Amino acid sequence: MNTQPEIEVGIVALEKLHFALGCNFISEKQESLPAGKYRAVIENRQLAVYSAAREKMAASQLLSPEDNNSFFELSDVVIGVGFHWEQNENQRFQGKLKLIAENEKVRAINVVGLEDYLKSVISSEMSATSSPELLKAHAVISRSWLLAQIEKTESLKSGGGIYRTSEETETEIIRWYDREDHSTFDVCADDHCQRYQGITKIHSEKAIAAVNETFGEVLVYEGKICDARFSKCCGGLTENFENVWEPVRHRYLTKVVDSEFGGTTCVDLRQEDEAELWIRNKPHAFCNTTDQKILSQVLPDFDQKTTDFYRWKVEYSQQELAELIKKRSGIDFGEIVKLEPVKRGHSSRLIKLKIHGTKRTLTVGKELEIRKWLSESHLYSSAFVVDHLNEKNGIPQKFVLTGAGWGHGVGLCQIGAAVMGEKGYSYSEILNHYFKGAELKKNY
Structure with missing residues (x-):
């Protein structure tokens, strides 16, 4: 398989979601939403989308662009949740826009190709000054981690089990954080998962090259994709x-x-x-x-x-x-x-x-x-x-x-890996250092 899989990235959930379409978008029901500004809210537990002229659009959940080079823009996306630099900003994305009701809020999800997602992630997580080998190592890790999470989610759903994230008694509170927040999409766009900002920031040419040169490559251990961290x-x-x-x-x-x-x-x-x-x-x-x-x-x-x-x-x-x-x-x-x-x-x-x-x-x-x-x-x-x-x-x-x-x-120590890249280590050597026994494999 040489085609990248599509993934669903949860971007933001708001009571009133303001967004703009850069071209004509088509819904699953073949309804047309022309380029312009829109507002999405939950009314009577149902998704409602209004145009700037306050015209109610009979839009279904998934909106696809007629022009694949166009974009949609979401307002007031929170980045850096819980960190000292938390802030709101408007962000642009390519691909499809999925809108769903989530706890009385509208959740915006970007349906996008995995490799296109990675180009944004690597550009957001790493500087354009990074060595090519560090960027390639990071591309493999990010791709592996995401595919492993998708496999894990599918396994949990098919098994019907409850995913536990804590053990609490009168004398102990033991908690861990991983998959508990994301049941309606594959991955979030913030540091909780991997920082993803769509096409808001200029994509680094070196990051794009790193993703392209490792297209479909993942880390595997005993035949299973690694939950790389x-x-x-x-x-x-x-x-x-x-x-x-x-x-x-x-x-x-x-x-x-x-x-x-x-x-x-x-x-x-x-x-x-x-x-x-x-x-x-x-x-x-x-x-x-x-x-x-x-x-x-x-x-x-x-x-x-x-x-x-x-x-x-x-x-x-x-x-x-x-x-x-x-x-x-x-x-x-x-x-x-x-x-x-x-x-x-x-x-x-x-x-x-x-x-x-x-x-x-x-x-x-x-x-x-x-x-x-x-x-x-x-x-x-x-x-x-x-x-x-x-x-x-x-x-x-x-x-x-x-x-x-x-x-x-x-897993990988980013600063340590950056030093290794400067010292001339290849991306496979960097990965072998931090993920003992894992092997590189082309997954698609």
């Missing part, structure tokens, strides 16, 4: 999949030492003393770099001011931390007495953290939930140690978190 900076070691997401082991997503000096280490960062020594120092790693040329390949403009991602520090007063945890968790712990590591993964990332308070003691996990509770947006990573300082009557008045890495640390 990536994060900004692993901090020196990558993490096992099961320590971050659902409790399923993928042999190609296990600990990798991010160095050219070998794939193993005698250090066991699951042990607290070893983790503390590792985090408080800066061992050699591909991702241990301050080279702005390399960092600019991976970090967007608003993140390039961040230079302390390999090793970082965050400080909170007692009041700041107590109020933050209460706000982010919805639980009143009282004053915070201690942040106690309970369980770490192979990269030193905390899987479980026990919060001791004067009113409540509770264990939280997995890594993203820990990061959410300890930051206004997301803590850089859960690989950190805590100094409890200035005790008064047994209660610390200051907390210093010293941490390693940026993101969940599973």
Whole structure:
């Protein structure tokens, strides 16, 4: 098969969805919607579309352009959901526009070819200054991840099972985040999945070439498409999949030492003393770099001011931390007495953290939930140690978190891969480094 499959990308859900068509669009019922501005709302649990002249259009869910080179534009698309740079913007897309009712809102979905989707993703996720080999590696990862998610969704639907994303008791709250939000489309357009902005931003010629040169290529392990993952900076070691997401082991997503000096280490960062020594120092790693040329390949403009991602520090007063945890968790712990590591993964990332308070003691996990509770947006990573300082009557008045890495640390380390690309490694060598035992295969 040489034809790219079509996928459905969830863009935005609003009570009033404003959109514009750049050419004549045709509905499934062969109704014609001419170029112009429209508004979509839910009326009596049904989708209703109005033209700018307030004429009600008898439009069905799926709208296809007569001119494949044309576009549709969506207003007030939220990007960077939950991050410090969250903002609204108007975005343009090629392909088909699908409108559905979703919890009293109108959900806009872009039905688009997978390879066309990737050209936008790679242009959005990576800089045009990136090395060709880094871009090709990223194209393969993004393609593999998406196809694996589609296969997983189809498997869950056919199996009829309930996908669990948490384990909660009176003493523990353990949550992970992955597929729970996306039952009506294949993938979302934000950082929760992969950043996709249609044709809003100019597509990088190098990104387009990387997608074209790897057309249909995926990573496979034992004949199955890999659930390939990536994060900004692993901090020196990558993490096992099961320590971050659902409790399923993928042999190609296990600990990798991010160095050219070998794939193993005698250090066991699951042990607290070893983790503390590792985090408080800066061992050699591909991702241990301050080279702005390399960092600019991976970090967007608003993140390039961040230079302390390999090793970082965050400080909170007692009041700041107590109020933050209460706000982010919805639980009143009282004053915070201690942040106690309970369980770490192979990269030193905390899987479980026990919060001791004067009113409540509770264990939280997995890594993203820990990061959410300890930051206004997301803590850089859960690989950190805590100094409890200035005790008064047994209660610390200051907390210093010293941490390693940026993101969940599973799979490809973007900054490490960028360094490898600059050092002359091929995209297959980069992929082989981060996904042990996986093989490249042309899927279509």
